[in-house]
Structure formats: structure tokens, C-alpha cells
Amino acid sequence: MLRYFLRRLLIAIPTLLALITISFFMIRAAPGGPWDGNRKATPEVMANLNKAYHLDEPLPEQYGRYLWSIMHLDFGPSFKYRDYTVSELIFLGFPISLDIGLWAIFVAATVGISLGTVAALRQNSAIDYAVMTVGMVGVAVPSFVTSPLLQLLFALTLHWLPVAGWDGGWQHKILPIFALSLPPIAAISRLTRGSMVESLRSNHVRTARAKGLGIRLTVLRHALLGGLLPTLAYLGPATAGIVTGSVVIEKIFSIPGIGRYFVEAASNRDYTLVMGTVIFYGVLIILANLFVDLAYSLLDPKVRYD
């Protein structure tokens, strides 16, 4: 297992290199540039800007320079947020997105798996339909609708929680966590229900019941283990996506996370910031899928990697 883990970490290096290379040239091939907003800049000013950021060099040379600098963990200055380096921007915002994101994933996993299990145990009953309906609302209603509704209800009408803003206190976290966790709750509960329905009918579960094991222990120890594989596979990439923030929810609740950079950096053609977010997200995806693979072999003893 340890050998497999180490080998996967080694494979991550060429994976990341491929991602960086494709992204680098894709970003440069897109029309527009980082100085498009400065209409009044004279050609000399533009030339100086390009020279200062090495944008006047041939592309392969810039690529080599970029690789060299990220090998020294230097991700360069942001083009749009002057005075900030890309690393500073990401490490200022990421703890906030991570904080909210991890809570949202935790809530989504707990609620989603419980709802899915209950629905599977009472397949095609009123409880099942109710749970699936709630789940459906979670995916069908987009966060730019749920978030203002939550603000309207819990902040403006009931005055229990602040409308928006961020001071690191728990009051400011609850609504965004709730809004962020709704779509994954829906996905997890539906995936769990589907595979639990199958798992509950499988031979090892029937054997456990036949041995006289109570329903609670059977579900927890036997059915859930086999029934969680699809949920787990979904959780890997979903976690990477959620802890890197959501531009919509960060805007609505004015949270200074990093979700907005993914969109802003792209529309500003902030080349270094785009590359920074690509690498950061890429590392998270690679790690998330690695942990999912490790968890597979823990949940299902039959899964083996050679």
C-alpha cells in the first residue's frame, strides 16, 4: 500500500507537467491580453509593460522561464492585483474557502449518506419519495436562487444571522456553508440510495442478517461498506471543487475566498494568476483522486492495486 502511494506521488509530477504545459499554451492562444483594459496606454507604455513581464519574448522561452520559476515555487506577480504575488493571493483566500468548503462537504456527506440510507431502507415508500424530492430541490434550484432566499429568511426576516460579510466568526459561515452544501447533499443522497438498494440485496448482507446480526449493525458494518463506492468516487473531485470556493456564493455573501479568481483571472487574462489557480486546483484534484483510491481498498477488501 505504501509503495502504491509513493508511486502515485511520483506519477503526479508528469501529470502536473502535462496539465501546466497544455494550460500554458491554451491560455496564450486565447484572444485578448492582460492590458486590454488600459485603453489609454500609449504603444511605448504597452511595450514597456510587455518587457517588464517578459511578454515580448517568444512563447517557448516564456514557457521555459515559467517552468524554471515554479520549480523554485515562484508563481510570479499577479497582472491585475498589482503589489500581490499569485502565491499571496491564493494563500490569503484559500484558508477561507477551505474553512467553508470542508464544513460544506462534511455536512453534505453526513446528511446525504444518512438520507440516502434511510431512503434505501424504505425503498418506494413515502419517506423515500420525500427524501428524493428534497434531494432534487437541492440540484434543481441553483445557488444564485437559494442564497438570496436564505438571506431573506434567516437574516432579513428572522434576524438570526448576518446577511453577508466575513469576520471569521461562525455566524458568518452558517448560511454560505448551507448554500454550498445543498447540491452535493442531493448528489450524495441519490448516489447512496441507488447503491444501497443494491448493496442491501447482496449475499454478504443477507448472510449477516441470517447470522442474526441486527439491522442497525448490518447496515453500518456490511451494507454501507459496499454501498459507498460510487459516493466516494463522487466525493473526490467534488471536494476539490468545493474547497476551492464558488464564485457565486462568495459574491452573494461577500466572502474573500479564492473562488472568484477562477473566473476573474480568466476574464482579466491575468496569465500568472490563471496558471496559479490551475496548478493549485490540479494538485488538489490529483490528491483527492489518490485518497479516493486508497479509501476504495479500505472499504472493499476485494479492490487491489498491483
Next chain:
Amino acid sequence: MTDTSLDTILGAELDSDEPGRSKIKDGLGRLRRNHMAVAGMVIVGLIVLACALGPYLVPFDPENQDYSAISTGPSFASGHLFGTDDLGRDVLIRVLLGGRTSLAIGILASIVAVVIGTSYGAIAGFAGGAVDQFMMRFVDVLYGLPFLFFVIMLTMVFGQGILSILIAIGSLIWLTVAVIVRGQTLSLKQKEFIEAARAGGMKPLSIVRRHIVPNTIGPVIVYASLLVPEVILGESFLSYLGLGVQEPASSWGTLIAAGAPAMEQEPYQLLFPGGALALTLFSLNFIADGLRDAFDPKDR
């Protein structure tokens, strides 16, 4: 199961020579007996029909602005059954025309994603070893690509419009399908019946097609029903950034996005497109669950 008649049993036996036919007939029979799934199919059928034919029956032009009726609520008297938006355009016709776009993108992209993701994940998981590593790390790379630039590249090649959105969203959403199917396959391929198929001299690709893929159908169908809303709402995000469906054309996603800010004053602008989407998704869900129950080989 109620029909364990001789026919079905023989049909299942004959399966190894005659791929599928009786399995499909069998599954369709079970699907027909699932009332919720049938109701879902009827409703989706009606919605598709309404979006296809309805625009010819509505006496308003989607681009025409009625300055005497700006932001008016639904009313029979004016003929604007769903009301008008803040430019005086009829909401009903925009919802119907938007449905064409949204249903086409949502259902097509999901089907493409499911077909590609299932085959890819099953092959990677079944092959294992270096092939699996290579294929799944490629998936990691695709996950990581800067999505908006990818969309920009596509619009440069295919022009702005539905085709670019379809390819952009489709090429992103198959990834999670592949991850899920591969996980299922890793567990399945150690099972006895796969061992038996292998011992019986079945070729790896036929094992994948005949034994692995049918057994992953459960989670795949469930996940596909989650993809449809993701695609339809994802399209509105791209449109908001100026990369998707552009005014005056509409889609459910863009109508919901336009209606959301006005939800306190003119809730109908959000409720009609939102309701259409919700109704479609509910029905698709029951169809998905029905399909899962009808075609899952483990449920015999």
C-alpha cells in the same frame, strides 16, 4: 419478480448467443409496470411536445416588445399567460423556446457524457495497472484545465452557440462518470462471475461489454439524472459570461438567472422557467429510478 415464466428463464439462458434482445424486452416490461416512471415519461413527453410545437401556437413574437405591458403578471385578459418580462416580452414563448435549447443541451450532453464516461471508466478499471494509471491521470489533467479558456478555444473553432456549449460541458462532465464507473469496475472485476467468464475464455473487451458495464448501470443512471440539471444550469453560467446562449435567444438557465434578481417584485419571472426545469427534473428522476430498477442485472 412476478415474471419468472419459462420464457424469461430461457431468454436469460439464450443470452450468451443472442446479445441483449430478451434482456431489453424484459426490462421494458418491468419499466412499463413502474407507474412513477411511466408518469415521468408522459410528463417529459408533454414538455418536449410543448417546447417543440407550442411556439407556433403562442400569438407573440419572442423578440417583440409590448410597451403597454412591461413586467405585468400572468393574465388571461392580455393573453400573456406567463406574464411579460421587464422589456415587455412574453414569458411563455421565451420559456418554450428556452426549453428547446435547455432540453437539447441537457439531455444530449448527459447521454454523450454517460456513454464516453462509462466505456472509458470500465476499460481503465478492468485493464488495471499502467493502462489504468495512464487513463485516469489523463482524467486528472482534463479536470484541471482552465475551463473558461477551454470554452473560449471551442468558440474560436465552432463559433458561439449551442454546439460549443455542448462540447464544453460534455467534455467536463464525463470525467466524474468515468471515475465512478472505474471504482465500480475495480470492485466488480474481482467477483466470481467475472473470474468464471475469464476462465471460460471470454475476451476482455466482451467481458467489459457484457458483464462489467451492465453491472455499473445503477450508479451511472442515477448520476446521469444529476447531470441534466448541472448542464442546464451550467449553460446559464457560460451565458452570463457571454460565452453561451445570447439575447434575444433564451434558455431555462438564462431565464432563471434573469428572473432571480427580480424574485421579490415579479416572482413569476423566476417561477415559470424554474418550475419548468423542476418539473422536468422530477420526471427524469423517476424515469432514471425506473430504468435502474428495470435494467439492473442484480435485481432479478
